[in-house]
Amino acid sequence: MNLEKVVFGFFVLLAATLNFGFFIGDLDDRVLHNVYELFGAVVVSLIATVLKFGDRTQIGAVHLATSLVADLQLIAAALVWGYADHISSAGLTPGATASMVSLSGGALLANLVSVVLLVVETVSFQRR
């Protein structure tokens, strides 16, 4: 067992699960989307990105790319939330909630690709 692989797999999966937990539920219902979960997803996704630094393999490069996409989407979602909740006079309307959640949905797709890559890497490693 390689501790590095454990930590790596843990963060990649945790990023995907947190993201999924935040995303699931009606798009425009703010009660179903806890902002703490979004915060957790952003932090874990950033850590997962840093963990992917410095991997010279082709699959490592794609890992890094998907992670950067997830970061971008999640940070955009957080910005939407910050704008709606604190700056906009209308507050967190169903429309703002929907756009925030759909942005995190894009991040979820990227995180799923990350998980698929992880699985592919693991499976191909065992075959060798």
Add this chain to the structure above:
Amino acid sequence: MGPLLGFLRRLLHGESRPRPPRRRSPVGSATHASETIFLVLRRMRVPLIVLIVIFAVSVLGLTLVPGRDAAGQPYRMGFFDAFYVMSYTASTIGFGEIPYPFTPGQRLWVTVAIYLTVIGWAYAIGSLLALLQDRAFRQALALQQFRRKVARLREPFLLIAGYGRTGELVGHAFDALGRRVVVVDRAGDRIDDLELDTYHADVPGLVGDVRDPGLLGIAGLDNPSCEAVLAMTDDDEVNLAVTMTAALLRPDLPVVARTTSPGVMERMRAFGNPSVINPFDAFGDQLRLALHAPASYQLLTWLQSGPGAELPTRGEPPRQGRWVICGNTRFGEELSKDLRAEGLEVEVIRPEEAAESQDAGSADGPEPATGLAGADLRHAVGFVAGTDDDTVNLSLIAVARQANPDLFVAARQNLPRSGPLFAAMDLDALLVPTEMVAREVYAQLSTPLLQRFLRGMPARGDEWAAGVVDRLAGRCGRRLQALWKIRLGPEEAPALQAWLGAGTLRLGDLLRDPVDRTRHLYVIPLLVLRGADATLMPAEDFVLAAGDEVLFAGRPASRRSLETTLLVDAVGEYVVSGRQVPSSWIWRRLSRRPARAG
């Protein structure tokens, strides 16, 4: 990432540039450089993650600690405010407590967070700065920068392996000619000197072992613009390695290597056809030339010295008599061979043997005076001090002059810093091996026509050479200004094609001043090459033909005037025929005169 980018680049640009069929040189050192960058990224993982975690914990804690708003109602800070507060707190800006004054609980947490984040930042920034100071990282950065510079070179350049005194002289000579050079040397301070040096163009330099083929590949051996490789280190084996690498990976490139060992020279010649320069051999040849043709020797050294060189004085060496050579084996052998071929009597003294033959217990090093005692300097005409120690050489000269003040004295100077001492000795001939090599390289690579001229010159005799020196000095001054080559084809001389085709263009007409054609430009044609036939010092009425290559010596201002004559139709017409013609197309139409004389 490499293969993907390479594929995209090929897709976008296509294989536009046909490469000559040859093996690619390995790029081991290049991958090494990117490896170092990856290592740096890897090492930044822990500090960055620590920073992210500390930030996350602080922000999360701040949102959870209960606060109180202005009205005294319980209040929880949102992520937005918490992130804002932590950002300015962590970066030690400290705007204060917003949106409401903190409760003691919040203050407690922020105190903890301040210490945590300061530690996190200090750790991350400290690691980053340590990495930037890291030797391997800086070397990798320098290598990448160097590689980018060399890969971007689109004009022809020379690759100089070994930037010692010779490399420096060669580099400056070619830089003065407007040619680019790329430099690799093992010593870091030599490469640092590049930045302080006064080059016209930017000279990419790299610290590294030139025996590494990958490194030479990065330094431009792989670049199609590379026009020659110079192996100029002071180590024969290294020069051999460079010659081999260049011959195997780029057989089409000319290679110039330096060595003093005949054995290494043979091994170099086994690879392709490099021109090998042995400074001792060249000095012997030049001394021979100086003995039987002082003016030819004067002209040779003048033309070889590069742009801006002053006319050397003409020596008067003794034509017959006995010579005494004091030097180590290689130098003594080379020189005595050449002098004997000239019909002179030669005696070779080896200082190390002389030292052994005297009292072995004294161990004071070579004792030049006792070594020379048996040489009978009173009846010799020439003396050569050629050991590889400058102090010994100087004392040998002093002793020899004491014994016979009328001696013709030649000496070998090994270190550049001894220059003033040898100059003060007022010698008849001086060999500085590094400068000798630099001059030979210059003659071989500056323009092929100069090499042709120098090879054909000794056969013309001493009187002829003296005439050439007088003409050059009279027309262009006692400092050699510029040497350049012109090919009278449609590219370089479009204005003269009509006359060249008709066979009526005489060399003398070409060299008139475009301002006033009765005046002559300060230019001397040294050589005209037509096909394989070379004409040295062509006369004024020499008839030029299309495709001729001409080597000129002269002042830079005259060179520009000559270029106008070659390029601008109206100027060419005026200079050659004396007719003033309108230079614009419309005026030429209006004047209805035949623009060209047949």
